[in-house]
Amino acid sequence: MIESDPDHPLDPVIDLSGLTLRRGPRTVLADLSLQVGPGEIYALLGGNGAGKSTTLAVLLGFLAPDSGVARVAGVDPAVAPDQARRQIAYLPESVALYDQLTAHENIAYFMALAGSEPGPDIIDAALDAAGLQSEARTRRVGGYSKGMRQKVAIAMAVLREVPVLLLDEPTSGLDPRATADFNALLGRLKARGTAILMVTHDLLGAADCADRIGFLAGGRIVEEVRPAEGIDVMALHHRYGEVAAA
Ligand SMILES: Nc1ncnc2c1ncn2[C@@H]1O[C@H](COP(=O)(O)OP(=O)(O)OP(=O)(O)O)[C@@H](O)[C@H]1O
Known part of the structure; x- marks a missing residue:
């Protein structure tokens, strides 16, 4: 630390x-x-x-x-x-994600744009670090609360290092x-x-x-x-x- x-x-x-x-x-x-x-x-x-x-x-x-x-x-x-x-990882007041995609899919998509292709296990580890509950990860993010959307954004920040x-x-x-x-x-x-x-x-x-x-x-x-x-x-x-x- x-x-x-x-x-x-x-x-x-x-x-x-x-x-x-x-x-x-x-x-x-x-x-x-x-x-x-x-x-x-x-x-x-x-x-x-x-x-x-x-x-x-x-x-x-x-x-x-x-x-x-x-x-x-x-x-x-x-x-x-x-x-x-x-x-920089930037979290605006409301995090922009694709509502029709799951947390996993959003992360895979944005990471691909940044030129990286983390596998499902690596994405899961980042979502673990961000504290997003497992059962939510395969649901569309359109139904997420603000706190859950932030966790997805934080997971991306973790992956981007x-x-x-x-x-x-x-x-x-x-x-x-x-x-x-x-x-x-x-x-x-x-x-x-x-x-x-x-x-x-x-x-x-x-x-x-x-x-x-x-x-x-x-x-x-x-x-x-x-x-x-x-x-x-x-x-x-x-x-x-x-x-x-x-
Ligand atoms: N596009 C702009 N053109 C001219 N002045 C601007 C523009 N955007 C912001 N300002 C001015 O710059 C100053 C600082 O604005 P800023 O948005 O950085 O404040 P803030 O501390 O983030 O405020 P808030 O808590 O309301 O979000 C304000 O006086 C605002 O009127």
Whole structure:
């Protein structure tokens, strides 16, 4: 298991340095710097319009900053977006799968697109790691819950062995049990050394699973806490409300 040590951080896998990005008259990212190391979970919280999705779009190479540099496993997504995306598993708020296909078929199809042909046993092992119950695997995913769809996406991330996982609001709409399951799953990917950046409004979930929580406001990190050092979640909740409203 790779443990992130705050005193001796490993080289960052996600590395945002002095990013500034304007859209029209608005400065959306304002000198944003943020690093996530291997085996580290970073939760990015912030109010509506704080710049969270924009940060993910820069990492995915869909938006280029006006200044500053982003690197994903050493690759600048503004320069080589396809190469950067090959390092990333991205879970949007709702995971896009082919509803008429089973979990197995979806995974086989998407992996083939990525140039790989894992056999049924290997797909099963990845679904085991993602915690999708066996009886569901041969059913069409059209009837899956959000949590089950996410498990299929996580299984693909496991198979692709990517160093970076980006998540946009992964637990919105999940009940507490499914949220806890999902956060435990992130813990397993962390143990594999994946660098995980999660955009979320769920402070409690972030406190439960993240190594660091950063509060984004006005396009920059205004406060950062480490749950392992002991935090008062209610005080943070009130503080988060103030940051979100700022
Ligand atoms: N296509 C666009 N053109 C101009 N401005 C945009 C565009 N998309 C987003 N913005 C602006 O960029 C800012 C940051 O948006 P972003 O979507 O990154 O925020 P967010 O933190 O993800 O918010 P939310 O929690 O609501 O998803 C907002 O002020 C938004 O109005």
